Amino acid sequence: MxxxxxxxxxxxxxxxxxxxxxxxxALQGISFKIYREEYxxxxxxxxxxxxxxxxxxxxxxxxxxxxxYIDQVDIAELDAYELAWLRNRKIGYIFQTFNLxxxxxxxxxxxxxxxxxxxxxxxxxxRSREILExxxxxxxxxxxxxxxxxxxxxxxxxxxxLANDPAIVLADEPTANLDLVTGLEIIxxxxxxNEEQGTxxxxxxHDLKMINISDRIIWVRDGRVDRIxxxxxxxxxxxx
Amino acid sequence: MSLDLPDPHFSLGEVIYLSFANIxxxxxxxxxxxxxxxxxxxxxxxxxxxxLILGLMQAETGVEAYQFWLVGISLVVCFGGITxxxxxxxxxxxxxxxxYKCIGGLDSHIIRLFIVEALFLGALGGTxxxxxxxxxxxxxxxxxxxxxxxxxxxxxxxFTFVLMFGLCLFISLVLTALATFIPARRAAxxxxxxxxxxxx
Numbered sequence: 001m002x003x004x005x006x007x008x009x010x011x012x013x014x015x016x017x018x019x020x021x022x023x024x025x026a027l028q029g030i031s032f033k034i035y036r037e038e039y040x041x042x043x044x045x046x047x048x049x050x051x052x053x054x055x056x057x058x059x060x061x062x063x064x065x066x067x068x069y070i071d072q073v074d075i076a077e078l079d080a081y082e083l084a085w086l087r088n089r090k091i092g093y094i095f096q097t098f099n100l101x102x103x104x105x106x107x108x109x110x111x112x113x114x115x116x117x118x119x120x121x122x123x124x125x126x127r128s129r130e131i132l133e134x135x136x137x138x139x140x141x142x143x144x145x146x147x148x149x150x151x152x153x154x155x156x157x158x159x160x161x162l163a164n165d166p167a168i169v170l171a172d173e174p175t176a177n178l179d180l181v182t183g184l185e186i187i188x189x190x191x192x193x194n195e196e197q198g199t200x201x202x203x204x205x206h207d208l209k210m211i212n213i214s215d216r217i218i219w220v221r222d223g224r225v226d227r228i229x230x231x232x233x234x235x236x237x238x239x240x
Numbered sequence: 241m242s243l244d245l246p247d248p249h250f251s252l253g254e255v256i257y258l259s260f261a262n263i264x265x266x267x268x269x270x271x272x273x274x275x276x277x278x279x280x281x282x283x284x285x286x287x288x289x290x291x292l293i294l295g296l297m298q299a300e301t302g303v304e305a306y307q308f309w310l311v312g313i314s315l316v317v318c319f320g321g322i323t324x325x326x327x328x329x330x331x332x333x334x335x336x337x338x339x340y341k342c343i344g345g346l347d348s349h350i351i352r353l354f355i356v357e358a359l360f361l362g363a364l365g366g367t368x369x370x371x372x373x374x375x376x377x378x379x380x381x382x383x384x385x386x387x388x389x390x391x392x393x394x395x396x397x398x399f400t401f402v403l404m405f406g407l408c409l410f411i412s413l414v415l416t417a418l419a420t421f422i423p424a425r426r427a428a429x430x431x432x433x434x435x436x437x438x439x440x
Contacts, residue, residue, distance in 0.1 A: 060342060061433035081346060087432070088344020099339045099436065103265030115254055116344040144265075160343065 008034040013066030026052040028223040044220035050204040092161025096173035100145040107141040113163040131159040151182035171203040259356040276325030280318035281369025287314040289377020326419035338435030347428040358420035366412025
């Protein structure tokens with residue numbers, strides 16, 4: 001692992017939502033760095049700012065102030081086209097509610113990011129089949145999301161996130177809509193991708209099953225970083 | 241900051257393929273949307289045809305005075321019906337637009353997808369609506385005038401009827417495209433997070 005290199009750097013990020021006259025502070029000065037090929041879980045109770053953090057790291061939402069660097073690029077300075085490119089090639093997203101395109105088959109869902117990337121149809125067909133086999137859905141290529149179980153849909157979403165070989169996969173509560181066993185399978189799949197493909201994985205979660213496999217855990221509370229722990233520390237503290 | 245990116249590449253073939261996949265999957269919803277367009281255009285075409293025939297036959301039936309108002313109202317109904325159908329159809333898909341944005345779709349990609357879909361429904365609804373409407377417009381005049389006179393008059397000014405058909409189709413296409421473009425652009429301008437959170 002090339003641990004010297006940071007893939008995500010967040011410096012003093014603030015995010016406020018305006019609800020009429022009331023201003024709700026969601027992030028209140030968050031800073032941390034994530035190494036390449038790391039598996040990081042962002043944990044905290046609901047309302048702590050996890051999802052907001054997920055959105056701003058992924059360039060899905062703007063920040064009120066502060067800086068976010070993805071691969072040494074300040075995303076605040078990107079125009080709409082460059083941001084779309086970033087979302088398309090650099091980052092893969094996985095959501096709690098899967099967010100698949102219901103009109104399309106599993107294979108077409110995985111192909112869509114490649115369509116936006118302008119890759120030729122033959123290559124898309126081949127690549128989408130490969131990734132779906134990798135996530136264990138080689139026999140479900142032609143099924144639409146409605147014909148798949150929750151766990152299978154989340155696997156399609158993971159395959160879609162991997163379509164353009166992103167440097168980072170961001171997962172927002174990927175197991176929250178799944179039962180215990182399916183959730184574990186998804187976590188193991190994410191870990192496998194992290195180890196075998198070297199994809200940096202960042203999950204926002206309150207699923208404690210994630211602790212066992214994360215390299216580091218960033219605990220968030222009230223829009224601030226509460227503490228950052230290595231996995232070994234967490235296990236030691238859990239035992240003692 | 242320049243990342244030195246290649247040009248975006250989203251061919252018309254891909255757009256049409258994706259648009260039709262969406263129409264197929266949302267078939268029932270597409271039919272209902274198309275019906276809304278058909279209804280509006282039918283109403284307008286029927287009143288226009290009726291007005292045209294009354295003018296051609298130089299009839300003194302006492303309804304000519306109202307023709308101007310009737311055609312005006314038919315335009316308003318048509319406009320309302322089509323815009324409403326299309327606005328609803330886009331509005332319930334804001335979340336889908338959010339998904340497209342998350343996986344790297346440009347605003348222009350997304351708007352093109354929706355416009356192609358709308359234009360197809362607009363062309364279909366406009367054609368069917370114009371045919372039915374003109375049919376109704378002629379039918380209601382069948383017992384008002386001798387059929388021979390009616391056919392001679394219609395045949396002699398067939399070009400005007402073709403023009404009217406063209407007008408109906410044109411209005412249908414412009415209204416569907418416009419009523420799709422405006423909400424689709426609004427949704428595409430949202431941040432992806434905002435579009436994903438959107439609840440109808």
